[in-house]
Amino acid sequence: xxxxxxxxxxxxxxxxxxxxxxxxxxxxxxxxxxxxxxxxxxxxxxxxxxxxxxxxxxxxxxxxxxxxxxxxxxxxxxxxxxxxxxxxxxxxxxxxxxxxxxxxxxxxxxxxxxxxxxxxxxxxxxxxxxxxxxxxxxxxxxxxxxxxxxxxxxxxxxxxxxxx
Amino acid sequence: xxxxxxxxxxxxxxxxxxxxxxxxxxxxxxxxxxxxxxxxxxxxxxxxxxxxxxxxxxxxxxxxxxxxxxxxxxxxxxxxxxxxxxxxxxxxxxxxxxxxxxxxxxxxxxxxxxxxxxxxxxxxxxxxxxxxxxxxxxxxxxxxxxxxxxxxxxxxxxxxxxxxxxxxxxxxxxxxxxxxxxxxxxxxxxxxxxxxxxxxxxxxxxxxxxxxxxxxxxxxxxxxxxxxxxxxxxxxxxxxxxxxxxxxxxxxxxxxxxxxxxxxxxxxxxxxxxxxxxxxxxxxxxxxxxxxxxxxxxxxxxxxxxxxxxxxxxxxxxxxxxxxxxxxxxxxxxxxxxxxxxxxxxxxxxxxxxxxxxxxxxxxxxxxxxxxxxxxxxxxxxxxxxxxxxxxxxxxxxxxxxxxxxxxxxxxxxxxxxxxxxxxx
Numbered sequence: 001x002x003x004x005x006x007x008x009x010x011x012x013x014x015x016x017x018x019x020x021x022x023x024x025x026x027x028x029x030x031x032x033x034x035x036x037x038x039x040x041x042x043x044x045x046x047x048x049x050x051x052x053x054x055x056x057x058x059x060x061x062x063x064x065x066x067x068x069x070x071x072x073x074x075x076x077x078x079x080x081x082x083x084x085x086x087x088x089x090x091x092x093x094x095x096x097x098x099x100x101x102x103x104x105x106x107x108x109x110x111x112x113x114x115x116x117x118x119x120x121x122x123x124x125x126x127x128x129x130x131x132x133x134x135x136x137x138x139x140x141x142x143x144x145x146x147x148x149x150x151x152x153x154x155x156x157x158x159x160x161x162x163x164x
Numbered sequence: 165x166x167x168x169x170x171x172x173x174x175x176x177x178x179x180x181x182x183x184x185x186x187x188x189x190x191x192x193x194x195x196x197x198x199x200x201x202x203x204x205x206x207x208x209x210x211x212x213x214x215x216x217x218x219x220x221x222x223x224x225x226x227x228x229x230x231x232x233x234x235x236x237x238x239x240x241x242x243x244x245x246x247x248x249x250x251x252x253x254x255x256x257x258x259x260x261x262x263x264x265x266x267x268x269x270x271x272x273x274x275x276x277x278x279x280x281x282x283x284x285x286x287x288x289x290x291x292x293x294x295x296x297x298x299x300x301x302x303x304x305x306x307x308x309x310x311x312x313x314x315x316x317x318x319x320x321x322x323x324x325x326x327x328x329x330x331x332x333x334x335x336x337x338x339x340x341x342x343x344x345x346x347x348x349x350x351x352x353x354x355x356x357x358x359x360x361x362x363x364x365x366x367x368x369x370x371x372x373x374x375x376x377x378x379x380x381x382x383x384x385x386x387x388x389x390x391x392x393x394x395x396x397x398x399x400x401x402x403x404x405x406x407x408x409x410x411x412x413x414x415x416x417x418x419x420x421x422x423x424x425x426x427x428x429x430x431x432x433x434x435x436x437x438x439x440x441x442x443x444x445x446x447x448x449x450x451x452x453x454x455x456x457x458x459x460x461x462x463x464x465x466x467x468x469x470x471x472x473x474x475x476x477x478x479x480x481x482x483x484x485x486x487x488x489x490x491x492x493x494x495x496x497x498x499x500x501x502x503x504x505x506x507x508x509x510x511x512x513x514x515x516x517x518x519x520x521x522x523x524x525x526x527x528x529x530x531x532x533x534x535x536x537x538x539x540x541x542x543x544x545x546x547x548x549x550x551x552x553x554x555x556x557x558x559x560x561x562x563x564x565x566x567x568x569x570x571x572x573x574x575x576x577x578x579x580x581x582x583x584x585x586x587x588x589x
Contacts, residue, residue, distance in 0.1 A: 019438070020430030027223060030404035034397050048216060055219045056210070062438025065431065071439055072182035073493060077535045079180035087180075094181040097172075101188040109206035131214075135206050 001155065008148045012068050015061050015141060022058035026051050046123040053131050060138035068145045088153060095150040102139045102146065109135035166457045169194035169450075183492065184443045191450045198456070205449050212448030212499075213441055216400060217323040222437035223403030224271025224314050227410045228279070229429050229436075231269060231381070234414020234421045237279040239378040240265045246374040248348075249363035253355020255288045257348055258363075259301045260308070264344045265378075267309035268385035269406065271316050273494075273531050274436075277306035277539040281546045289547070291361055299540075299547035300557035303532045304347055306539030307565060310494070310528030311340030314388060314406075317494045317524045319399060320444060324499065325506050327516045329399035330392040334582040335521045337389075339572045343525075343565065350564050380417070384409050393586045440495050447499035460504040467508050474512045478573050481505055482526055486566070489530015493538065497527055521579035522572055529565050532558055 029051040037043040066072055079090055113132035121128055173190035177183065188205075195202055231237060241262045248257035263280050270276055281302040288298035310317060313333030322329035354360075366374070387409060388402045397405065414421045421429070454460060470476050484505075488497040502523065509519045531539040534555055544551045572578050 016431040016434075017427070019434035020427050023222060023226065023430045023434050026219060027226060027404055027407045030219060030223065030401055031408055034401045034405060038396055051219060052214060052216055055222065056213055058222065058434040059213060059438045059441040062431070062434030062436075063442040064438070066435045066439045066442075067182075069435065071435055072184050072442070073439075073536070073538075074180050074182045075177055075491065075536055076180045078178050090179045094176060094179055094185075097176055097181065097189040098185045101185055101192050104192050104202050105206055105209070108202045109210075112203050112206050112210070132210060135210055 001151065004148055004151070008068070008145060011141065011144065012065060016065055019058045019061040019065065022054040022061070026054040026058060029054065049121050049123050056131060057134045060134045061141075064138045064141045064145065067142050091153055092150060095146050095153070098146050099143060099150075102143045106136045106139035106143060109139055165194045165198040165453060166459065168197045169453055183496065184439075184446050187443075187450050187496075188446045191446065191453055194453050198453075200456070204452065208449035208452045209442075209445035212445045215323050217319055217329060217398075218441065218444070220271070220314070220319045220329070220400040220403040221316050221440060222433055223400065223407055224316060224319075225275065225437050226429070226433040227384075227403060227406040228270035228272055228275035229433055230407065230410035230414050230421065231266075231384075232275060232279040233425065233429060234410065235418055236269075236381040236410070236414060237262075237266055238283060239381050241280070241283045243374045243378040243382075245363060246366040246371050250365035251352065252362050253351050253358075253360040254363040255284065255291055255293065256301050256351040256355060256360065259284050259288075259305050260344050260348045260351065263302075263305035263309050264312060264341065265382060265385075267312035267315075267340070269314075269381070269388065269410075271314040271319070271403065272436075273306045273310045273315075273528065274538050274542060276309040277302055277531075277542045278546070280305065281543050285543070285547045293360065294557070295547045296544075296549045296553040297358075297557045299543040299549055299554045300561065301351065302543040302546070303537070303539045303554065303558055304561035304565070305344075306543065307528045307530075307532035307561075308340060308343045308347060310531060311336040311343060311521070311525055313337060313340075314399065314403065315524060316440065317498055317527055318520060320495050320498045321502060321520045321523060322399070324502050325516060325520070327520055328587070331517045331583040331587055332520045332524075333389065333392060333399065334586060335517045335579040336524065338581050339521060339525060339568075339578050342578065343568050346564060346568055347561065350560060354560070380413055384413075440493075443493060443496045444499050447496055451500055451503055454500075455503075460507075463504055464508045464511075467505075468511065474514060475574065477508065477512055478514070478522070481509075481523075482569065482573060485523060485526035486529060486533075489527050489537075490533045491536050492530075493536075494524075494527035494530060497530070498523065515576055515580060517583055518576040518579045522569070525569050525572055529562065529569065532562060532565070 029047045033044055033047040113129050116129045116132050117127055119128045169190045172193050173186050176186035176189055192205055244258045244261040248261050251257050263276050266279055267276050285298045289295055313336050318332040319329055322332050388406055391397045391402050467477055531537050544554050
C-alpha cells in the first residue's frame with residue numbers, strides 16, 4: 001500500500017513540473033505574439049494555437065494536482081454536523097461518484113481524441129488528437145489519486161495537505 | 165433528464181462533494197438517462213475550455229501570484245497607509261485603498277483577499293482590532309475588487325457572450341471606485357462608533373518615499389488598462405504583458421523572488437486556474453443538458469412574461485444572482501446563468517456591457533456572503549476566526565454593497581461612462 005502512495009506522490013511531482021513548464025511556455029508565447037504583431041509588425045501564425053495547446057494541458061493537469069491537494073471547493077456546512085462514521089460513508093460515496101465521472105471522461109475522452117486523428121491544426125498542421133489527449137490522460141491521473149484517497153479512508157491515514 | 169441532473173447535483177452538493185464533480189456526476193447521469201452518447205461530456209468540456217480569451221485566466225493568476233510573493237502587495241499597503249492611515253479607523257481605510265490598487269493589477273478576487281489580508285489582518289490584530297471585524301473588512305474589500313479590472317469573471321462573461329472584454333474592464337472601473345469610497349465611508353462610521361485608532365499622519369517626505377517605492381508596481385495597472393484602451397493588445401495579451409512586468413519587478417528589479425521559487429509559483433498557477441477552468445469546462449456540459457431540455461427558453465419566456473419589463477427583469481436577475489452567489493463560485497454561476505439571461509437581456513434592450521458589469525457586481529457580492537463566499541473563506545482563515553463570527557461584522561457591508569448594486573443596476577451611466585469615453589462604445 002505504501003508504495004502506491006509513493007507512486008501517487010511521485011506522479012504528482014512530475015505533473016506539477018509539466019504543468020508549471022507549460023504555464024511558462026504559454027506566457028512566453030502570448031508575450032511573443034504581442035511583440036511580433038505590434039512592435040515587429042510581423043504577426044506569428046502559430047503562437048495562438050500553440051499557446052492554446054499549452055493552456056488546455058496546464059489547466060487540466062493543474063486540476064489533477066488540485067484534486068490531490070483537495071483544492072476544489074465544496075460546501076461543508078451540512079456534512080460537518082453529522083457523526084464521523086456518516087461523514088466517512090459520505091466521503092466514500094462521493095469518491096465513487098467522482099470515479100464514475102472520471103472513468104467516463106477517460107473512456108469517452110479517449111475515444112474522442114482518437115476520432116480526431118485526421119483533423120490537423122490550422123497553422124502547424126499537427127493532429128488535434130495531441131491536444132485532446134490531455135482529457136483522458138488527466139482523467140486517468142485523477143482516477144489514480146481518487147482511488148488512493150478512497151483506500152486511505154479505509155486505512156485511516158491522513159489526507160494530503162492542501163496546496164493553498 | 166432534468167430531474168436526474170438536479171437531484172444528483174444537490175444530493176452530492178449537500179454531502180460535501182467538490183462542486184465541480186457534483187455538477188459532473190449530475191450531468192453524466194442525466195446524459196445516460198437521456199440516452200445521449202457520453203462523448204458529449206468530454207466534447208463539451210474540451211470545446212468549452214479551448215477559447216483563446218480564457219488564456220487570460222491563468223495569466224492574470226500568475227501575474228497576481230508574482231506580485232503577491234514579490235513584495236508588490238507590501239509596497240501598495242505602505243503607500244495606502246501613507247495616504248489614508250491618519251483617518252479614524254485608519255487601517256480599515258488602508259484595506260480598502262490597498263485592495264483598489266491591488267485589484268487594478270491582479271485579476272482574481274481570491275488573490276486580492278489573500279495578498280491584502282495576509283499583510284493587513286495581522287497588522288489590524290496588533291492594533292487591537294477585533295480579528296473577526298478585520299476579516300470582515302478584507303472580505304468586503306475583496307467583493308469590491310471584483311469590479312476593478314482586470315477581472316477573471318469579466319473574462320468568462322466576455323468569452324461567453326462575445327462582448328468586448330476590454331469594454332467590460334473599463335466599465336467596471338467607475339462602479340468599483342464608487343463602491344470603494346462608499347465602503348470607506350461606512351468603515352469611518354463604524355470606526356467612530358467603536359473608537360478605532362488612527363495611524364500617525366505621514367510627513368510629506370514619507371509620502372514621496374512611499375510613492376517612489378510603489379510607483380513601478382502601480383504603473384502595471386496603467387500598462388494593462390492603457391494598452392487595452394489604446395488598442396495595443398487584447399485582454400489576454402495584456403495579461404501576458406502583466407506577467408512579464410510583474411516578473412521583471414519582483415525577480416530582476418526588487419529581487420524579492422528567488423529564481424528557485426519560480427517553479428512553485430508556476431505550478432500553483434496551474435492548480436488555481438485548473439480548478440477554475442475545470443468548473444468552466446464542466447459547466448459547458450451542464451449547460452448543454454439544460455439547453456437540450458429547453459430550460460433556458462422556458463425560463464427566458466417566463467422572465468419576459470413577468471410584468472414590469474426591463475426594470476423588473478433586472479431586479480429578478482439581481483435576486484437570482486445574489487442567491488447563486490451565496491452558494492457557488494462566480495465563474496460557475498456565469499457559465500450556467502449567463503447563456504440563459506443574456507439573450508433575454510438583449511431582447512429587453514439592456515446594454516451588453518452594462519449587463520456584464522452588474523452581473524459581475526452581483527457575483528462579487530457573492531464572494532462575501534455565507535455559506536460559500538470565497539473572500540469570506542480566505543479572510544477568516546487568515547484571521548483564524550470562524551466564518552460564523554465574521555458574518556455579524558460583514559452584514560452592514562453586504563447591505564451597503566447591495567444598495568450600491570441597485571444604483572449601478574438602474575443607472576447604466578456609471579458603467580458606460582468610460583467605455584463611451586475611451587472606446588467610442
